[in-house]
Amino acid sequence: MSDQHLGAGRHVWAVLELLDRQLVDETGRLVGKVDDVEFELPDDPDGLPRVTALLAGLGALANHIGGDAGAALAAAERRLAARRDQHPSRVDIEAVRDIASAIELGTDGLDLDTNRGERWVRDVIIDKIPGARHAAE
Amino acid sequence: MKKIFGVTLGILTAMGGFIDIGDIVANSATGARFGMSLAWAVLLGVVGIVVYAEMAGRVASVTKRATFDLVRERLGARTGLVNLGASFFITMLTLIAEVAGVALAVQLVVDVNYLLWIPLVGFAVWMVIWRVKFSTLETVFGLMGLAMIVVVVAVVQLHPSWSQLWHHASHPSVPSGEGHPTYFYYAIALFGAAMTPYEVFFFSSGAVEEKWTRSDLMLNRANVYLGFPLGGFLSLGLMAGAALVFHPIGVGVENLSQVGLPTSIALGKVGLAFIIVGFVACTFGAALETALSCGYTVSQYFGWQWGKLVRPREAARFHLVVLVSLFVAVVVGVTAVDPIKVTEYSIVLSAAALPLTYFPILVVANDRTYMGEDVNGPVKNTIATFYMVVLTIVALATVPLMIATKAGA
Numbered sequence: 013m014s015d016q017h018l019g020a021g022r023h024v025w026a027v028l029e030l031l032d033r034q035l036v037d038e039t040g041r042l043v044g045k046v047d048d049v050e051f052e053l054p055d056d057p058d059g060l061p062r063v064t065a066l067l068a069g070l071g072a073l074a075n076h077i078g079g080d081a082g083a084a085l086a087a088a089e090r091r092l093a094a095r096r097d098q099h100p101s102r103v104d105i106e107a108v109r110d111i112a113s114a115i116e117l118g119t120d121g122l123d124l125d126t127n128r129g130e131r132w133v134r135d136v137i138i139d140k141i142p143g144a145r146h147a148a149e
Numbered sequence: 150m151k152k153i154f155g156v157t158l159g160i161l162t163a164m165g166g167f168i169d170i171g172d173i174v175a176n177s178a179t180g181a182r183f184g185m186s187l188a189w190a191v192l193l194g195v196v197g198i199v200v201y202a203e204m205a206g207r208v209a210s211v212t213k214r215a216t217f218d219l220v221r222e223r224l225g226a227r228t229g230l231v232n233l234g235a236s237f238f239i240t241m242l243t244l245i246a247e248v249a250g251v252a253l254a255v256q257l258v259v260d261v262n263y264l265l266w267i268p269l270v271g272f273a274v275w276m277v278i279w280r281v282k283f284s285t286l287e288t289v290f291g292l293m294g295l296a297m298i299v300v301v302v303a304v305v306q307l308h309p310s311w312s313q314l315w316h317h318a319s320h321p322s323v324p325s326g327e328g329h330p331t332y333f334y335y336a337i338a339l340f341g342a343a344m345t346p347y348e349v350f351f352f353s354s355g356a357v358e359e360k361w362t363r364s365d366l367m368l369n370r371a372n373v374y375l376g377f378p379l380g381g382f383l384s385l386g387l388m389a390g391a392a393l394v395f396h397p398i399g400v401g402v403e404n405l406s407q408v409g410l411p412t413s414i415a416l417g418k419v420g421l422a423f424i425i426v427g428f429v430a431c432t433f434g435a436a437l438e439t440a441l442s443c444g445y446t447v448s449q450y451f452g453w454q455w456g457k458l459v460r461p462r463e464a465a466r467f468h469l470v471v472l473v474s475l476f477v478a479v480v481v482g483v484t485a486v487d488p489i490k491v492t493e494y495s496i497v498l499s500a501a502a503l504p505l506t507y508f509p510i511l512v513v514a515n516d517r518t519y520m521g522e523d524v525n526g527p528v529k530n531t532i533a534t535f536y537m538v539v540l541t542i543v544a545l546a547t548v549p550l551m552i553a554t555k556a557g558a
Contacts, residue, residue, distance in 0.1 A: 031225075031226075032221050032222045032225060032226055032229070033222055034214065034218055034222075034452050035452060041454055041463070042448075042452060042453060042454040042455065043452070043454070044451070044452040044453070045221065045450075045451060045452030047226070068452070073226055073451075076226050076227075077226050077227045077230060078227070079227075081227070081230060113212040113213060113214050113519055114213065114214065129466065130453065130454070130465055130466055131465075133465040133466050133469050134462050134465035137465070137469060138461055138462050138465040138468055138469065139462055141279070141461070143279055143280055143461070144460070144461045144462040145460055145461075145462055146280070146460065146461070
């Protein structure tokens with residue numbers, strides 16, 4: 013189990029080691045940035061907060077940026093969102109395999125909701141152009 | 150053998166990426182106006198791009214992270230976004246200038262107005278990005294770009310007084326009739342033309358795409374230490390040609406056909422043919438690099454899949470950004486905006502924006518948790534820190550100088 017995901021008890025500096033890092037999925041695909049981090053506060057008042065998930069997507073990025081630019085991004089996110097109550101994509105911390113210069117996930121990242129835009133652009137625009145499927149070099 | 154070929158390919162790429170419309174315009178214009186008295190600015194710029202690209206290439210090889218990925222990581226989402234806005238805008242301006250530059254070069258051959266060529270050039274650039282292999286691009290445009298060596302041959306054929314040229318270059322002084330602000334404004338233009346940020350976005354992204362690792366660090370150095378100085382050498386050739394032909398008679402360089410004049414005076418039609426091939430190759434190569442860089446910066450900030458080595462449908466948003474950027478460049482280009490003016494603004498603003506992307510790379514190049522033993526050594530750090538100071542001074546001076554000199558008028 014421990015080589016499947018990060019062992020519990022590892023201390024991380026959330027802003028330095030998690031925030032704004034590239035997310036890479038099990039196939040090596042780039043699937044987003046860590047736009048925000050979700051914590052669970054400990055019951056024990058002396059304990060450390062526990063990271064429960066990494067959040068990715070325009071909505072999370074907008075909150076993180078704040079100000080007018082954040083508000084503009086949030087508005088764009090609401091326009092593009094399929095549902096009004098859309099939440100940012102949540103990557104459970106259990107899915108994280110390694111924290112290095114990128115954060116490696118043990119799952120398929122294309123299914124993440126933050127890649128809905130990628131799938132839409134692919135299906136509606138790029139796939140319509142001849143040659144979109146030509147072999148990788 | 151394959152390695153040697155890899156190095157030559159890399160050298161060609163670096164050179165093709167260095168000489169672009171910005172260098173062509175800036176070096177000829179300053180040569181005509183200031184003789185060789187601004188040659189130091191080219192040297193300062195070449196050493197600067199060598200330091201910057203070597204660090205960015207090394208960081209990309211070791212960490213697999215390209216420049217804008219690290220810009221966001223190190224500066225945070227907010228400052229990173231401001232940085233993205235500035236860098237994207239400047240890369241976009243450069244793309245407009247390069248696309249128009251290809252069209253102007255084609256106009257020198259076929260007497261059809263360049264405005265009509267712009268949409269075709271835009272389409273050709275997109276087709277090449279969409280369909281042609283990276284290695285083919287590098288070889289074709291790198292080899293064709295070598296035709297620019299003709300500018301150096303032309304300078305030799307003009308039989309200049311070498312001691313006088315050297316004296317002008319090594320004892321820089323502001324020519325009479327020119328103010329200090331104008332002189333330094335053009336120094337910034339030359340510096341920005343040599344250190345255009347897209348060169349580093351492209352180079353570091355290329356290193357990630359080519360899956361460079363620690364074992365490719367020699368390849369990185371060979372590319373940087375040979376390619377960029379060769380580009381700088383050709384830049385000085387352009388400057389010297391203009392200094393010999395235009396400076397004594399007080400004629401300014403305002404269009405691309407004038408840039409070719411020293412070469413055609415020295416070498417006739419054959420020389421002109423070579424230089425036009427060189428123009429087309431260099432500007433087309435740079436148009437490819439800037440169009441890709443528009444996609445790289447945006448995709449790397451948001452963490453989207455990017456790159457030319459995956460199927461286009463696997464990097465859909467990246468290809469959409471490239472496509473839209475090229476479309477915008479064509480639309481702006483055909484409004485008959487003066488391509489030479491766009492070029493001048495793009496290189497000067499490039500110089501002003503450099504610290505934004507240079508600083509995060511300098512920080513990561515010193516980060517042992519990322520780089521292990523491949524961090525900057527003391528010598529490299531001294532030079533790199535010196536350049537951080539130079540870039541900051543240039544960035545602070547650019548806008549006041551631009552206003553004071555009415556953009557070098």
